[in-house]
Amino acid sequence: MATIPKREIRRAGLPISVLGFGAASVGNLYRPVTDEDARATLLAAMDAGLTYVDTAPRYGHGLSERRVGDVLRGRDGVVLSTKVGRLLTPVPGLKGDGERHGFRSPMPFEQLYDYSHDGILRSYEDSLQRLGLAHIDILYVHDIGPMTHGDDDARTFEQLTIGGGFRALERLRQSGAITAFGLGVNEWRICLRAMEHVDLDVVLLAGRYTLLEQTALESFLPAALARQVSVVVGGAYNSGILATGVRGPGPHYYDYGEAPPEVVERVRRLEALAERHETPLAAAALSFCLAHPAVVSVIPGLGSVERVKKTLDLYDTPIPAAFWAELRAENLIDPRAPLPGDEA
Numbered sequence: 001m002a003t004i005p006k007r008e009i010r011r012a013g014l015p016i017s018v019l020g021f022g023a024a025s026v027g028n029l030y031r032p033v034t035d036e037d038a039r040a041t042l043l044a045a046m047d048a049g050l051t052y053v054d055t056a057p058r059y060g061h062g063l064s065e066r067r068v069g070d071v072l073r074g075r076d077g078v079v080l081s082t083k084v085g086r087l088l089t090p091v092p093g094l095k096g097d098g099e100r101h102g103f104r105s106p107m108p109f110e111q112l113y114d115y116s117h118d119g120i121l122r123s124y125e126d127s128l129q130r131l132g133l134a135h136i137d138i139l140y141v142h143d144i145g146p147m148t149h150g151d152d153d154a155r156t157f158e159q160l161t162i163g164g165g166f167r168a169l170e171r172l173r174q175s176g177a178i179t180a181f182g183l184g185v186n187e188w189r190i191c192l193r194a195m196e197h198v199d200l201d202v203v204l205l206a207g208r209y210t211l212l213e214q215t216a217l218e219s220f221l222p223a224a225l226a227r228q229v230s231v232v233v234g235g236a237y238n239s240g241i242l243a244t245g246v247r248g249p250g251p252h253y254y255d256y257g258e259a260p261p262e263v264v265e266r267v268r269r270l271e272a273l274a275e276r277h278e279t280p281l282a283a284a285a286l287s288f289c290l291a292h293p294a295v296v297s298v299i300p301g302l303g304s305v306e307r308v309k310k311t312l313d314l315y316d317t318p319i320p321a322a323f324w325a326e327l328r329a330e331n332l333i334d335p336r337a338p339l340p341g342d343e344a
């Protein structure tokens, strides 16, 4: 296997591997993972050269952070991001691992949004304790914006601006407590809004720059390039459909739910094209994101050692230039999207 290259989060001078580890899965996203399997999965990924791990308090109500921290403790050379904006509050008497907010975790906590100055600092300090680590490299403001907050969007955003949330992050960065900060979101307009108020180093954008959807090209990605804001791509399979394709019986998952017919049809065309070029659709989905010059890493969710191996195989799969040429010729992609090989 080839070594996995690194790209730099430019404003922070922080190199991360282009293939990273999305640790929502080891917080028991949709299904339980044992402690042993979570540990083995993280170790397999790191041994293979994935030197960037992304977690969050939300992932398993603290479970993902605990598991990630236990593996990273005492280990050098791995860059860690976690998130701020949700505090975990205890729920006495809560037992079992029934699904809550998508996670099958027994951690007895509920999540409380708080993007204020003190809320951000408390979230950061709580994460240090759960991780059992003395340093966090990157903090993302998690799920700010109307997609999550609806009518409460203005108030929650003001917690960051007037309420000092951004100021708290700037202080943490200035003091060296963290190396970089940004947003971790499923929408891109909020990133432009945030960039009017604060210098972000990096944005984790999930689902909005994929083989299926390139709306981030309209204005966010050009703005990120112009301001040297690095971009990490999450949800590169749009919740699964770009990994599984649509040949099977379904349900086909797209953006945290069942895919609408027009999405299924578009994936059907992508899948047919991939098949003509003997290319796994999931390999093209990973490779596509990394062709954009603002993108520094793509972070699939990895919930088992087998999934790590499969993902490494996908990453290593050569994709014929003719696949990319036909993708463009058939208008299956925004014509402005840079493709692998364009620069050659």
Ligand SMILES: NC(=O)c1ccc[n+]([C@@H]2O[C@H](COP(=O)([O-])OP(=O)(O)OC[C@H]3O[C@@H](n4cnc5c(N)ncnc54)[C@H](OP(=O)(O)O)[C@@H]3O)[C@@H](O)[C@H]2O)c1
Residues within 6 Å of the ligand: 021, 022, 023, 024, 025, 030, 054, 055, 140, 142, 143, 183, 184, 185, 186, 204, 206, 233, 234, 235, 236, 237, 238, 239, 240, 241, 243, 244, 282, 299, 300, 301, 302, 303, 307, 310, 311
């Ligand atoms: N707001 C935010 O900051 C935000 C939002 C979303 C994501 N993220 C980050 O991005 C990471 C990845 O996001 P994600 O887990 O939503 O999306 P993803 O990696 O695109 O995976 C979504 C689904 O694809 C399936 N899948 C992946 N590889 C596959 C393969 N080779 N074959 C078949 N199915 C496959 C997985 O199925 P299985 O269940 O079988 O594994 C999973 O359910 C997260 O862990 C998190 O770190 C951040």
